[in-house]
Amino acid sequence: MGKIIVGKTEDIPPGKMIKSSVDGRDILVANINGEYYATDDTCTHSGSSLSEGKLNDSTITCGWHAAEFNCKTGKLVKFPAKIRDLTSYSIVVESGNVFVEM
């Protein structure tokens, strides 16, 4: 598929995350201390939008049942049950635009 724009750097300041739709797939893009990371936005537990949860350092906490994922890797950090990791994507920043590589 290649490189797809998901937002502008000015719209994703440090400590923030946004949701962007890429070819029908919801992608979460987070800015951690000036570095950008992307994972699937849909929680692998029951489908919540993770960008509506909380971001603390590199940990995303789901707003529905508090599953925690590492936004740098997509790996599940904490949850009472075994659920799938999130798919993570490479990011490229060019001329103030943030792209995911899929």
Ligand code: FES
């Ligand atoms: S939907 Fe995310 S923890 Fe349940």
